[in-house]
Amino acid sequence: MNTAEAKPAVLELRGLSKSFGPVHAVKSVSLSIYPGEVIGLVGDNGAGKSTLTRMMAGTIRPDTGDIVVAGEKQTFESAQDARRAGVETVFQTLALVPGLDIVENIFLGRELLASGPLGAVTRTMDVAAMRRRVQEGYERFGLGLPDIRTKVAGLSGGQRQVVAIARAVLWGSRIVVLDEPTAALGVKQTELVLSFIEQLRSHNVAVVFISHNMQHVMRVADRVCVLRLGRKVFDGQMSALTGTDLVALMTGAATAVEQVAAAG
Amino acid sequence: MTRQQILTWTQRNGLFFALVLLIAIFSFASSRFLTVPNMTVILLQNAVIGLIVVPGAMLILCGLVDLSVGSIAVLAAVVFGQAMDSGFGLPVSMLLGLGVGMLWGAFNGYLIAILGFSPIIITLGGLAGARGLAEFITQGFTTYGYGPQFALLGNGKLLGVPVPIILFLIVLAIGLHLWYRAPLGRHMIAIGGAKDTAAELGIPVKLVPFWLYVASGLASALGGLIVASQLDGAAVTIGTGMELEVLTAILLGGVSFTGGRGSLFGVFFGLLFVGVLSNGLIQINVSPYVEQVAIGAALCGAAALDMLYQRLERLQVPVEREPNEPVAQGTGGSQ
Helix, strand or coil: CCHHHHCCCCEEEEEEEEEECCEEEEEEEEEEECCCCEEEEEECCCCCHHHHHHHHHCCCCCCEEEEEECCEEECCCCHHHHHHHCEEEECCCCCCCCCCEHHHHHCCCCCCECCHHHHHHHCCECHHHHHHHHHHHHHHHCCCCCCCCCEHHHCCHHHHHHHHHHHHHHCCCCEEEEECCCCCCCHHHHHHHHHHHHHHHHCCCEEEEECCCHHHHHHHCCEEEEEECCEEEEEEEHHHCCHHHHHHHHHCCCCHHHHHHHHC | CCHHHHHHHHHHHHHHHHHHHHHHHHHHHCCCCCCHHHHHHHHHHHHHHHHHHHHHHHHHHCCCCCCCHHHHHHHHHHHHHHHHHCCCCHHHHHHHHHHHHHHHHHHHHHHHHHCCCCHHHHHHHHHHHHHHHHHHHHCCCCEECCHHHHHHHHHCEECCEEHHHHHHHHHHHHHHHHHHHCHHHHHHHHHHHCHHHHHHCCCCCCHHHHHHHHHHHHHHHHHHHHHHHHHCEECCCCCCCHHHHHHHHHHHCCCCCCCCCCCHHHHHHHHHHHHHHHHHHHHCCCCHHHHHHHHHHHHHHHHHHHHHHHHHHHHHCCCCCCCCCCCCCCCCCCC
């Protein structure tokens, strides 16, 4: 038990299963996620990573099993439900509008209105407050991003990824699920994203990091959960494993029992 | 200033300076040009188009278009004229005229925004259909003579300013507020630029365009009534070619025809540019045929400049071209 696990889990998946017709995509997977922890969710293609991700995001419903957020059982009917419960998923599509700037994107669809009845009637935005909030976020997380009024169209892939993650965090989400955040990024861009994820850990945010790049997982994850053919085959501290062990687990060349024995 | 800032600045203000330059040239060429009466004439001549341009520009920002504006204008005028002839009285007749415009706008909005029909096809149908309906109702005859009260709408003045200009400025002020100070402006850019993302973030991607079509119908009907008031007759020629004038002002103003990009200030300058150009060419005794050529040339020039800016902008984006990591999927980390 390390210090992170002494706190109560912020997100718990209890025996989640999902089938698509005859295909059992996810078979009774349980997972606890703690605040201030980065958990790597890895697996080969078809291991059930994206099905599990989509269940956490609220876009598909599990056949059986429960999702428990901060001790409360939740049923996600939609992505909005998941977001409202505090689980924010950043998909590879990022959901950013290139023609709007960073502040506009972060507040898109939830703009702050000027206080008082006049603001509500005339729908006048409090532009200054929105800029201030984003600027504060820049300072709090040490975001290496260009000026807050830069259009997203002018940002690199890594910077866009950081904006998308920052939006989730700035909205107070304590659990952030990142779907392949470093896919298709260059070395420098990847570094930008990974160092931001490390920042999140120190701000007590729980991060589920889905990837099939072993180097990236080993770099940021405290704990790793390996899926294979829909089942959880390993769940334990990253430090106990080498890259070779991980690959062996993912491909089924080794079982968790052997790994734990070897590590212990 | 960096090169990027210079680019953005000229792109934002280019049309404004072209307008100032144009005014300077005409003022130099004709002493009657830069006078208060002539400036009022320019505004008055473009007030009706200006009213319709505001919701029209918002539709284009959303990636949609309304080609039926001129035909809705004539239909509203004709319905008003028939109602007056049938003795409904001025207020009811005006409400009927405006109502018919909103109804046609709601029809457009329902088919296009809610059901997803092609905006060009549906409103092109409206362009033919609404005018045809107006001609059918009147059988081609113009009704006229609505009394001095109705004449105030097109010819009246408030504190020395013609009523159509006041109406235009009110609509413009509301439009500017919604575009720049209300969430709607950002939502329209999102709908026009990345509709799926907008929907994912809970923006009403169907209702916003729906109400914009209703607003466009209402503005067109109001425009039709203003022209009917100026003519003191519901002529079936009202609004002919209006859709092209509206589109010219919007596109000259730099709103992207594919949606997601544009400024209402730009559209306002686009409207004034066309107005100043037509007026000025007449002032310096250039043939009215040349006027159309000049507007056409200005539009093509604006499109070419816009393309140039977009190319330059794309070059400016700092794309880091690094090779992807030499690690194949799934085999990484094995030493």
